[in-house]
Amino acid sequence: MTQVLSLIDVVKEYPLTPPVRALAGVTMSVESGELVAVVGPSGSGKSTMLHVMGTLDRPTSGDVSVAGHRISRLSDAELSGLRSRHIGFVFQSFHLLAGYSALDNVADGLLYTGMSLDERKELATEALETVGLGQRLDHVTTQLSGGESQRVAIARAILGGPSIILADEPTGNLDSKTSAGIVELLHDLNRQGSTIIVVTHDLDVASNMPREIHLRDGLIESDQLKSIV
Amino acid sequence: MRNGALRSELHPSDLVRTATIGARTRPLRAALSALGIMIGIGAMVAVLGLSESSKSELLAQLERLGTNLLTVEAGAGIGRGDAMLPDESIDMVARIGPVESTAYVVNVEANTYRTDLIPEAQTGGIGVLATEPNLLEAVNGTVAVGVFLNDASGRFPAVVLGSVTAERLGIESLVASPMVWLSEEWFVVVGILDSLALHPNLDRSALIGVEIAESLLDSDDPPTTIYVRTQPEDVVAVANVLPPTVNPEFPDQVNVTRPTDTLEAQEAADDTLTALFLGLGAVALLVGGVGIANVMVISVLERRSEIGLRRALGATRRHIAYQFLGESILLAGSGGLAGVLLGAGVTAAWALYQGWDTLVPIVAVVGGLVAALAIGAIAGLYPALRAAKLSPTEALRI
Ligand SMILES: Nc1ncnc2c1ncn2[C@@H]1O[C@H](COP(=O)(O)OP(=O)(O)O)[C@@H](O)[C@H]1O
């Protein structure tokens, strides 16, 4: 197993008065093929950690390495390049492009790799089949339920097989039944080889995942690797 | 070297697609924001097109009318009372080498009435001129109805009406054999002239034969106006020798004019109007540009989360800037294209209505499009930079 992500003594401060220390020195790493839950109360720094892992924000100190690249050595444009190929994001509020079809939205997952639209649509069709929406390719966003929207977003994230998928509260906007379906999908994808980190405040969701990291006040409180049943 | 692979790329066709998202999701707003540019460019193209079309029409008209026609009249001599052209003027002029033909009219002291019942005060500026049959050809005139005077009718009480005269007298056709009351005599109307662009005084006249004028109305004045056709290359030379030829004693009492010069002067006056309308078009463009900038700023604010998503998908700041700059340029560009079509359409419609050839200068078309694109780029620059400056996490926070 190879390491796909590591945080080395990451501190993230927001420059307010007084400064807010959202991450107070976090060190951890994720191997290829893992499914990791990051749990913690609201304000504990989960989203901040996910943003730093996803290179959307740089740490105040410490370093992050993704797919073998230390981000402190990369320019802003190179970080964008890293995200375009190696990182897939899933957000609580889906962030689909309104008025566009499921297929178009998913095809955007590799928009910034320079791949042609036809190729991307081909991959997007496969990805939508993988998430169980093979029959919904041409549905526009307004015709999709919450659960379906999140599946579209997940299909977009897995497009092109990124090194790591980062999901921030993917079930936060969904009812419990729909949530269960999404969590099940994440487990499926992980079984097929995807490396996934799921940020959640739902302890039940976390407890079913092979690895559980608890955050509190910007610090890792516990990091538990469970034996898989 | 390892990081060489870490490059975001956006396929050019995808750049165009992302730049049209705004217009596709909000077509009405896009159309309204492009409207100002369309009106501005449309106005400018139409003004330039109309000016060009009317100029070419003028050239064609000058060609038709002939720039080789000179008119000779007596100027008002200072302190000498009303000057007259000497009696023998016509013969003198005809003897000038490059003169091809001459014709003349003589002012007749008489008034024209539809009936003998109208009081003398209501003459309405209609003059009576005596002339010979060759006048029509000399002034390039055409007859609307009937015929012009000929050798026979010139000896009888027959009259040809200028277009304005006919209108004032209410005579449109010759079916009822209309007559007019001319200095205590009835004259039969034998023809009505088309309007003469260069000779408004003829439009306002009633023309009778020289012989009937002499016999019936006791007219024996010298010519009032002499029309001189010269060889085209000698117009200026002839114009210079005409005054001393006509009146060797007082050459400064002779006025020589080239009627086509007045047409050209009118056209020059139109240029001022053209400049004014171009200025108004420029103001409309400026307003249109500000409108687009405004819409783009709003669009960037509304689409924060889309910008955040794109950064997460791997867009660089540059990609974001290009997207919004492209959108602005496309908006203004389509407004400009619509404006060019509008301006060309207006020009074509007006030219058709006037019976001119349609001419839309290529520089107006290209210039209009380039101006629109440039305005789009300028209007979109600030909003695009603002969008690019947003940090991904800030943009993703709802
Ligand atoms: N952009 C920001 N500017 C200032 N403070 C922030 C910002 N983002 C997060 N914070 C603060 O950092 C802390 C951690 O936030 P966050 O990572 O969102 O926590 P969680 O996702 O676990 O709820 C909180 O106190 C929050 O108020």
Ligand SMILES: [Mg+2]
């Ligand atoms: Mg959060």
